[in-house]
Amino acid sequence: MTVEAHKESHGFQTEAKQLLHLMIHSLYSNKEIFLRELVSNASDAADKLRFEALSKPELLEEDPDLRIRIEFDKDEGSISITDNGIGMSRDEVIENLGTIARSGTANFMQNLTGDQKKDAHLIGQFGVGFYSAFIVADRVEVFTRRAGADADQGVHWECSGEAEYTIENVEWPQRGTRVVLHLKDDAKEFADGWRLRSIIKKYSDHIALPVEMLKEEAPAAEGEEKEDKAPEFEAVNAAQALWTRSRSDIKSEEYKEFYKHISHDFDDPLTWSHNRVEGKLDYTSLLYIPGRAPFDLYQRDAARGLKLYVQRTFIMDDAEQFLPLYLRFVKGVLDSNDLPLNVSREILQKDRNTDAIKSALTKRVLDMLGKLAGKDADQYQKFWDLFGNVMKEGPAEDFANKEKIAKLLRFSSTHTDEPKQDQSLEDYVGRMQEGQKYIYYVCADNFATAKSSPYLEVFRKKGIEVLLLTDQIDEWFVGHMHEFDGKPFQDVAKGALDLGEAESEEDKAEREKVEEQAGxxxxxxxxxxxxxxxxxxxxxxxxxxxxxxxVSEQDMGPQMRRILEQAGQALPEAxxxxxxxxxxxxxxxxxxxxxxxxxxxxxxxxxxxxxxxxxxxxxxxxxxxxxxxxxxxxxxx
The missing domain is CATH 1.20.120.790 (Heat shock protein 90, C-terminal domain)
Structure with missing residues (x-):
């Protein structure tokens, strides 16, 4: 049957033209992201077909094995991405490709109700990912046919990234979509098998269907004729996300190797937590506590955060919105179905879902550390030696979890007189004398100064334990902690001496006598x-x-004063x-x-x-x- 071409030219709307120009020239920070976006769209198409085929199995036609294939022509300077997913009709092409900031996925999601949403594994509501193709291509062609349509209902769409695009009907025997990129001169590097494979491994290794490329045959040895073989495709991605597997099926070594893969760390992690949440929020998290501190741990503006995936598609390396700053050392993966991302999918927007996931992951990390402290004191001590100072930022930044954080803190104290910070606040409170009202502490620049401080003399005499705080952050920390388990913190170098009920009547009489005689x-x-x-x-x-x-009770301690003065802050004389x-x-x-x-x-x-x-x-x-x-x-x- 002859296909009536019915070729038309369409112009983009003014707003769409402006957005397209932005997309091409400035929206994406990394050119190679185009492949991530197009592979993600292809995965979308497969997910939609998989869902629709539940009620209409005939849509699978005679090709039930869903896949994505990537081919390139180095001489022509072109790349093609082909999927055998749901495909598009002519009207859908005009609607979805002719209008930027719109996607079939968005409307598809709106049509789902009830439990169907849980079963439809969709990457949703991004809208403009397709146009990232114009970052590297000066001309893009799309060949597509919707599943269930006749072969003569194929559609050819073409655009050069300018004000117009053309669309016509073509004969297209296979369902699905083929996107052909005609690369710009400065993007010809992408028409290379090794480069494409490395990008796929980086961004799309965990897409839940195979991303295939032609198998590269080894060159024939000298004097041998190369055997003619039919082209053979092979999967270049893992096609299964580790975090989507059941925890019971994953060995410890696999968890450790995956940590090294995402963190580029040679050491094993101290511990990890793998969790799946379903309900109002639907996400999977795999969180690691590293076995070594990064060199930029104390640079609060350094890149940090989790690797963010949406349906196993890599979105960003450092999604910092899901953990507070004091947990910036945590590494791991978050995979969620439905998060508010901006048009480039590189900047996460803040909303209630984001806040809810952040709250849940924060508690999960604190619980993970609590379990580590309970079952393996040596490993927890290693953690504290690496990240203890950062954890002390927590009470000021995370009021809701102040008590959880406080139970994880460790200090030196006069209980052992050892520089090792291994005493918990719970241990201290458990050893408090009868009638003792305060958790006593002394701040000093180093352990030797703290240990020999004259302020400790009466406390040693009476056997009252005092925390020895020697980290620069300590005075700032206790200024926000205030109390633990109902016991206020008290600096032994501030204000008048108050031993509470630990001061006997004889002590009080002696104090009054000394004050009178020394007048x-x-x-x-x-x-x-x-x-x-x-x-x-x-x-x-x-x-x-x-x-x-x-120091007077209301005045700043000398340790904090020195820190602020070194930072150039002017302080009133005290x-x-x-x-x-x-x-x-x-x-x-x-x-x-x-x-x-x-x-x-x-x-x-x-x-x-x-x-x-x-x-x-x-x-x-x-x-x-x-x-x-x-x-x-x-x-x-």
Whole structure:
């Protein structure tokens, strides 16, 4: 039967022409994405046929094995992508290819109701992926026939990426669609078997149907004639996504190898979680905790996130919208059926589904870490040594999961006096003394300074445990954590000493007696240091040290102040409170000093020593050395 060509020219709408120009020149950041889009469209077509054939099996005709085939002609500079999916009628071609930002998939999804949506494995609602072909091609042809239509109902569509396209009927014996790209001069590199195979492996390895290319035969040996063989196609993708398989069918080694594939890491992961969610949200996640920290872990603006797939089609490497910033070390895959993506499928838009998946994945990661901590303390310690500082960002960023995060945190403490951060807050609370109201901590620049801090003296005397916080983020962290298990955090170097019920009646009487007896000394010291301190007071928090500096309850701690100053932030002046230990021999000697000049020198020396013991730098080290040398000479005299 003769086919009536009925060739027509159609013009794009003004908005469509503008969008097409944007698509060709600036929308996609990577040229090779064109193949991902066209393979995805072909997979769409197969999914639609598979679904419609449930009720109309005759649509499969005599070709039930669905596939995608990619061929190229290096001499002609062309690539073709062929599928045996649902195909299109003439009207559907005009509707779907003639109008940018529209796709058959979008309408197809709208026509589904009830449980059909769960059974229809569709990549949905992208609309303009086809036009990515014009990134590399200056002319695109489409040959297609809808499943179930006669051979003479084939359609030929052609466009050069300008204002118009042509469409005509042609004889097309096979159902499905063939897209032919006539490559631009600067895109001829894509007409290469190795290049095409590598792109398919990168973006479409997990499409659930084979992507085939002609088998490349080895060249004949010298002197041998090459045997003529019929062209043979072979699948170049895995055609099955690991994360879509049942967990019981996947070996640990397979999980580990897949992690290395997606992370480009040579080490095994510490642990992983593979989960399928069905219901209001339909997605699969495979999340890994790495066995090594990336070099850019502390660069908060560095690329991060999960590999995002939609129906096993790779969308982006770093989908950061699905995990909070403090979990930026997590690697893995998220595969969802229906997510709001913009026209280029490279930028994920924010909506309720995205937020819901983010919330669920965040809890899953925290639960995974909790299980690791419970079953393998050594592996969890390795995790903490790698990523502990980043986890401490969590309470400030994720209020909803603050308690979950807090249970995962680890610290050094006076319980062991070891630099290893292996004490949990639950362990600390379990060891608290009867009547103890606070979780006590001290901040310092390093473990040695924290361990020998004079602020710990009364706590050691009474056997009260104190957390030793030596990471730069610690003071900022406790400022957002506030409490754990109903127990507030208390900096032992801030405010007045409060031991709660751990302070006996005898202790209180002794404190009041010391304060009363040291009243005259305190006033003399206050007169000398009036320009350097906010206040002077006697204290019972010290046992072996003569004096210490305390920060007012409402003021910023010295550790946080140094961090902000190093960052160039201007801060208001804050003077410390100077506390003296009246029971210490040096302070008692100071109280007996009658020479006011000598008294001033000794007082300033004690003040500078307290500064050094707190890990601070002296404002005038030379003055401290001069006063100390004078004192040493007088002793020798």
């Amino acid at each position: 005259a000394l305190v006033e003399r010291v206050k007169e000398v240091l009036q320009n350097r301190v906010e206040d002077v007071r006697a204290t019972t928090r010290l046992v072996d040290s003569p004096a210490c500096l305390v 003077k410390p409170i100077f506390e003296v230990n009246p029971s210490h021999p040096l302070v008692q000697r100071l109280d007996q000093e009658q020479d006011e000049d000598r008294f001033a020198d000794l007082t300033n020396i004690l003040m500078d020593q307290a500064n050094l013991a707190a890990g601070n730098q002296l404002a005038d080290p030379a003055d401290y050395v001069r006063r100390l040398n004078t004192l040493l000479l007088e002793l020798n005299g």
